[in-house]
Amino acid sequence: MYRNFPSPQQEAQILCAIRRAGEIMTSALEVQDAVSAKPGTRNYVTAYDVKVQKYLFSTLAEIAPEAAFLGEEEDVHVLPEDKPCFVIDPIDGTLNFIRDLHCSCVSVGIVWGGKAVWGAVYNPYTKELFRARKGGGAYLNDQPIHVSELSLEDALLSVGSSPYIRETNWEKTFAIASSLFLRCSDFRRSGSAAYDLCTLACGRTDLFFELILGPWDYCAGAIIIEEAGGSIHQLDGAPLRYDTGCPVFASNAASHDAALRLLQEKL
Ligand code: LIP
Numbered sequence: 001m002y003r004n005f006p007s008p009q010q011e012a013q014i015l016c017a018i019r020r021a022g023e024i025m026t027s028a029l030e031v032q033d034a035v036s037a038k039p040g041t042r043n044y045v046t047a048y049d050v051k052v053q054k055y056l057f058s059t060l061a062e063i064a065p066e067a068a069f070l071g072e073e074e075d076v077h078v079l080p081e082d083k084p085c086f087v088i089d090p091i092d093g094t095l096n097f098i099r100d101l102h103c104s105c106v107s108v109g110i111v112w113g114g115k116a117v118w119g120a121v122y123n124p125y126t127k128e129l130f131r132a133r134k135g136g137g138a139y140l141n142d143q144p145i146h147v148s149e150l151s152l153e154d155a156l157l158s159v160g161s162s163p164y165i166r167e168t169n170w171e172k173t174f175a176i177a178s179s180l181f182l183r184c185s186d187f188r189r190s191g192s193a194a195y196d197l198c199t200l201a202c203g204r205t206d207l208f209f210e211l212i213l214g215p216w217d218y219c220a221g222a223i224i225i226e227e228a229g230g231s232i233h234q235l236d237g238a239p240l241r242y243d244t245g246c247p248v249f250a251s252n253a254a255s256h257d258a259a260l261r262l263l264q265e266k267l
Contacts (some may be wrong), residue, residue: 005117006110010063013195014108015120021052022124025091026199031059031098038111038181040164044094049073054265060086060108067110072216079215084112089216090180091194092121095163104128107194109219111242119192119220130198130220132227140202147230147252148203152180152262155255156178157187158196158212158250160248170209170212174211175266180259193248197221200250202226207259208250209235212230 001010006014026046028034034047036136047170060067068085070077080083086108091097091102102125110118110187120131132138138145150156159177181187187206190196193213199205201224210217218232224241225232232250233239237260251259 003067005112006064006154011133013063013119014060015131017056017063018106018108018120020057020059022122023105024048024052024055025097025106025148026124027086028045031100035098041166042162043240044096044098045073045099046091046094048097049091049094053088054086055105056086056090064151068097068216072214077215077244078157079111081114084117085109087111087219089194089214092194092217092233093190096191100190103190103192104197105192105194107216107220108185108215109223111215111219114242116219116223116226116240116242119223121198121220121224123195128198130201130224132201132224133225134223136227137226138201138228140198145202145228147201147225147228148206149227149254150206150252152183152255152258153185155206155252156204157181157184157209157257158200158205159187159189160196160208160213161189162210162212165212169220172266173211179262179266180207182194183262184255193217194221197225197232197250200230200252202223203252206252206255209248209263211235211247212245213248214245215240219246221250226245231256235263
């Protein structure tokens with residue numbers, strides 16, 4: 001059922017809308033005057049997060065009226081099982097966006113029957129558009145991408161710090177990061193989980209974990225990693241959930257088992 005959605009025509013229109021959403025981000029003015037707080041520690045949202053989400057919801061509804069929507073900036077998050085659902089983070093890396101760090105992305109995934117079946121992540125600062133369809137491969141700007149073949153000892157680790165609930169997670173986050181850091185080549189913290197998952201999919205990094213993320217953070221990146229030959233699941237090995245947030249571990253094939261063993265020792 002999912003192989004035919006979105007159709008090639010719909011996909012072209014969706015990707016055009018995602019690029020336009022990126023233009024809304026990069027043309028934003030006075031961002032720091034448009035910031036408000038959300039529940040949690042230093043959890044921010046800007047008027048541009050809301051503007052991009054509204055734009056994508058309305059535009060994609062015209063392109064694919066058969067689909068439902070779940071967006072980070074909604075008050076209530078409901079994932080229907082019986083139809084395709086766009087799962088959207090309008091600006092992933094909001095703090096980076098507020099501080100003009102040029103590492104924020106538009107992330108649009110499609111979940112159908114509880115699985116990610118299509119996804120696109122666009123970094124408008126680097127003009128990098130990552131995309132994948134289940135069974136169709138993964139691409140960066142229409143060029144095929146694949147995870148690296150580096151083992152744990154040569155792996156570059158991306159870490160997510162779950163800052164909004166740092167009080168309950170920081171010790172485990174830093175324990176896992178330290179344990180992996182002592183065995184791999186180094187670690188990075190970009191501030192955008194969606195971008196971290198895509199850099200893993202194209203072989204620039206090799207491992208990623210974050211103790212809690214929303215489905216909008218990882219939905220698109222998950223199908224892109226899977227189609228690029230990598231693996232992504234919860235820290236205990238369970239499949240990702242899209243009806244709620246969950247912990248995320250992603251890897252290339254070569255470093256997966258050794259890294260997961262080290263990580264699970266710290267759970
Ligand atoms: C962010 C993620 C990041 C994570 C933050 C937040 P947001 O997404 O991309 O990796 O550490 O807690 O979830 O909130 O900027 O869309």
